[in-house]
Amino acid sequence: MHWGMLIDLRKCVGCYACTVACQNENELPFGMQYCKVSKVGPIGDYPNLTSYNIPIGCMHCEDAPCVDGCPTGASYHREDGIVAIDPDKCVGCQFCMVVCPYGVRQMNEKTGAVEKCSMCFTRLEEGMVTRCVETCQLQARHVGDLDDPDSEIVKLIRKNNAQPLYSHLGTKPSIYYIMP
Amino acid sequence: MEKQQEYWGSQPAWYFFLAAMGAMMFVIAAVTDLVGNPIAGQINGWVSIVSLVAAGVGALLLLEELTHKTKGHLVNARPFASVMSFGSLIQSLYMPLVFIYGTFFFSFIPWAGLGWLKTIVAVLAIIAALLYVTYPGVELGEAKGRGFWNGGGLIGVFLINGTATGAAALILVLCIFGYGEDAYTVTIKNVLAALLVAQLFAIPGYVLGMKLSSAEEARRGANKLWSGEFSSAFWGGVVIFGTIVPMIVSLLFSSVYWLVMAAVLVFIGGVSFRIDFLRAAVRVILPGEEKDEMSSKEIAKLANALETRWQEKASCLNPQK
Numbered sequence: 001m002h003w004g005m006l007i008d009l010r011k012c013v014g015c016y017a018c019t020v021a022c023q024n025e026n027e028l029p030f031g032m033q034y035c036k037v038s039k040v041g042p043i044g045d046y047p048n049l050t051s052y053n054i055p056i057g058c059m060h061c062e063d064a065p066c067v068d069g070c071p072t073g074a075s076y077h078r079e080d081g082i083v084a085i086d087p088d089k090c091v092g093c094q095f096c097m098v099v100c101p102y103g104v105r106q107m108n109e110k111t112g113a114v115e116k117c118s119m120c121f122t123r124l125e126e127g128m129v130t131r132c133v134e135t136c137q138l139q140a141r142h143v144g145d146l147d148d149p150d151s152e153i154v155k156l157i158r159k160n161n162a163q164p165l166y167s168h169l170g171t172k173p174s175i176y177y178i179m180p
Numbered sequence: 181m182e183k184q185q186e187y188w189g190s191q192p193a194w195y196f197f198l199a200a201m202g203a204m205m206f207v208i209a210a211v212t213d214l215v216g217n218p219i220a221g222q223i224n225g226w227v228s229i230v231s232l233v234a235a236g237v238g239a240l241l242l243l244e245e246l247t248h249k250t251k252g253h254l255v256n257a258r259p260f261a262s263v264m265s266f267g268s269l270i271q272s273l274y275m276p277l278v279f280i281y282g283t284f285f286f287s288f289i290p291w292a293g294l295g296w297l298k299t300i301v302a303v304l305a306i307i308a309a310l311l312y313v314t315y316p317g318v319e320l321g322e323a324k325g326r327g328f329w330n331g332g333g334l335i336g337v338f339l340i341n342g343t344a345t346g347a348a349a350l351i352l353v354l355c356i357f358g359y360g361e362d363a364y365t366v367t368i369k370n371v372l373a374a375l376l377v378a379q380l381f382a383i384p385g386y387v388l389g390m391k392l393s394s395a396e397e398a399r400r401g402a403n404k405l406w407s408g409e410f411s412s413a414f415w416g417g418v419v420i421f422g423t424i425v426p427m428i429v430s431l432l433f434s435s436v437y438w439l440v441m442a443a444v445l446v447f448i449g450g451v452s453f454r455i456d457f458l459r460a461a462v463r464v465i466l467p468g469e470e471k472d473e474m475s476s477k478e479i480a481k482l483a484n485a486l487e488t489r490w491q492e493k494a495s496c497l498n499p500q501k
Binding site for chain 1: 188242245247248251252255256261263265322324463466467468469476480483
């Protein structure tokens with residue numbers, strides 16, 4: 001079992017519904033976002049211009065620098081592939097924030113612990129999908145088992161040649177993107 | 181777009197500087213003792229204490245940086261899995277070893293005469309000190325998205341600078357204890373000059389190497405030092421006043437006054453070097469980050485302004501509350 005996510009950038013319209021739903025789900029303070037949506041472009045040369053939106057959250061890397069670098073074991077890999085944080089073990093050294101190539105980790109000033117997307121593992125354990133997948137009206141997001149070759153997410157990844165972001169960094173992310 | 185590495189500020193840089201300075205000063209002094217130079221008997225006890233204090237102050241600076249200071253002991257939790265834990269473990273070995281070594285130089289200590297034991301402790305402490313100086317380079321190299329730290333020469337550059345600052349600190353100790361005119365001080369002064377020559381090539385060479393690197397973020401980081409917003413601190417603080425001027429001073433002059441001035445300049449260069457190398461390592465740009473984003477401070481300021489405005493409106497609409 002290895003949870004992963006597929007985001008179809010052809011469908012994402014940048015409505016920020018996933019960002020807000022995530023903030024509600026995790027009761028985040030103002031200004032904290034586990035799932036940012038960035039606007040890319042316009043890129044290219046006239047008349048061949050394109051513009052798209054890209055949601056970026058924790059990539060739940062298999063070879064996660066944050067997990068390797070965490071001195072206390074607060075950042076850890078669950079058996080289902082999700083990178084999680086144990087807030088009781090986090091001392092706030094921020095090394096994970098320094099080494100994360102995607103810049104998705106944030107310090108919660110109230111708790112003094114580093115936080116990030118947990119891929120709603122409690123919801124997944126209860127048989128539900130993540131809050132962002134549930135919220136996305138355009139069904140641009142899919143969550144599923146990357147280890148199961150017959151799962152919908154794996155079929156979509158193969159069919160659309162979806163790729164993780166910056167795979168050359170060697171962190172083996174579990175979040176795939178269908179590029180526009 | 182990230183303007184600089186914004187999570188680790190100057191405190192870790194000071195820690196790296198103090199740890200390297202103290203440890204390399206200790207290594208030079210302990211090697212002096214191992215080769216049988218009699219001056220070691222006069223100064224090594226105090227050198228050990230200064231090294232210990234430097235490591236202790238550095239460790240306190242790091243502890244102060246943690247948001248949960250009372251849980252600081254957890255940093256030792258994964259000594260063979262995380263580089264930071266390994267560094268913490270090495271520090272935990274290095275400091276007691278240096279302390280024990282220092283006690284051999286005070287005659288009122290019962291074991292002060294046990295030379296064979298002192299030699300064993302010195303060798304162990306030297307190994308711990310060298311690991312203590314080099315681990316930050318390995319630690320920073322773990323940041324895969326910050327190409328500026330991924331150069332193979334980073335450990336070497338840290339080691340050269342650490343040794344130079346250690347030699348400068350040893351010169352200061354020698355001057356304080358009245359050995360400013362001693363032949364040994366002249367030797368250390370020459371060692372310092374040689375190290376500064378090496379540093380003059382190593383540090384700008386590393387930055388130039390990163391400037392020519394294939395990784396875009398490494399080039400961006402190097403450009404910040406080479407010609408960007410940190411260039412005056414880099415060229416002025418690290419290269420000119422931290423390396424070239426003390427190098428010339430240590431080559432041309434021998435008086436205590438000039439030696440002390442050169443040592444202080446090397447310290448300034450060492451601190452500037454650590455701060456510059458920490459802040460210049462910007463992260464790989466993600467799609468959409470090319471556009472300037474609001475920083476967390478700017479967001480917090482805006483949030484406060486909005487909250488204040490909402491409160492004003494609320495009190496205007498509901499004056500009873």
